Amino acid sequence: MALLTLDEAKSILSLPSGTQYDDELTVYIEALTEVIEAFVGPIDSREVVEQADARGQILVLLQTPALSLTTFAPVITGGSAVNVADLHLDGTSGAVGRLDGAAWSGGPWTVTYQAGRSTVPASLTVAARLLLQHWWRTRYGAARGNPGGGEDFDVNEPVPGYGYAIPNRVMQLLEPYRRPPVVA
Structure with a gap:
């Protein structure tokens, strides 16, 4: 189960209806679900x-x-x-x-x-939305720019294994649900 549907992703990003971005968005949705599950464990049962x-x-x-x-x-x-x-x-x-x-x-x-979870906590859904917005805004690098700032998407410290791909605000939302450390 993905954290977002294709229609939700289009709405979040204010994209026009149609299929122009469907393939790219589908990959983003699958990837952000994998990334969030790496921190909090399975989302769906x-x-x-x-x-x-x-x-x-x-x-x-x-x-x-x-x-x-x-x-x-x-x-x-x-x-x-x-x-x-x-x-x-x-x-x-x-x-x-x-x-x-x-x-x-x-x-x-x-x-x-x-x-997994019987219900998805709202903060995990918000984290998925913010991560999608961040990735979409940065998908073409610095050449694209971000008029109007972007403080909600600042990444001041790299996340181990993910570099600067995950904004601070997303990590803060995931923190209460982080998986316990595995001791071998």
Whole structure:
């Protein structure tokens, strides 16, 4: 699921109706959804299957927020699957623990679960709109100019891995939803 529709993007950018910009806008919408998901995790609900290993009493899923667990089975043939009803999932952090408090053993595990959001927070939609505007305004570089300033789109510090492609205001909107760091 993209954060914006093609019609929404045209409206945000005040583009004329018609298909002149459709291909370019579609790429922008897909790219901004990928960029925002890199910071906040999946936007729409999707099935994730991953191999996870646990130490002690907690196993941490990589895709957060996690909505629900589907299956939990050992990778090693002959091991016993764990009933997901016997597990506790902290969806925000992706931490999975046993309700009986026992430590994990017998892994690694193949975990199938639903990750994403049941609703998209408004600030993530606003971040997507601002990012689209920023990219559209800067798509032809300095030659295009930006009459009237552009303070809302200032990028004072590069974002690791993205350089100056993400404005400060977008990063501020994403911050409350940032994925927790992954510890190996």
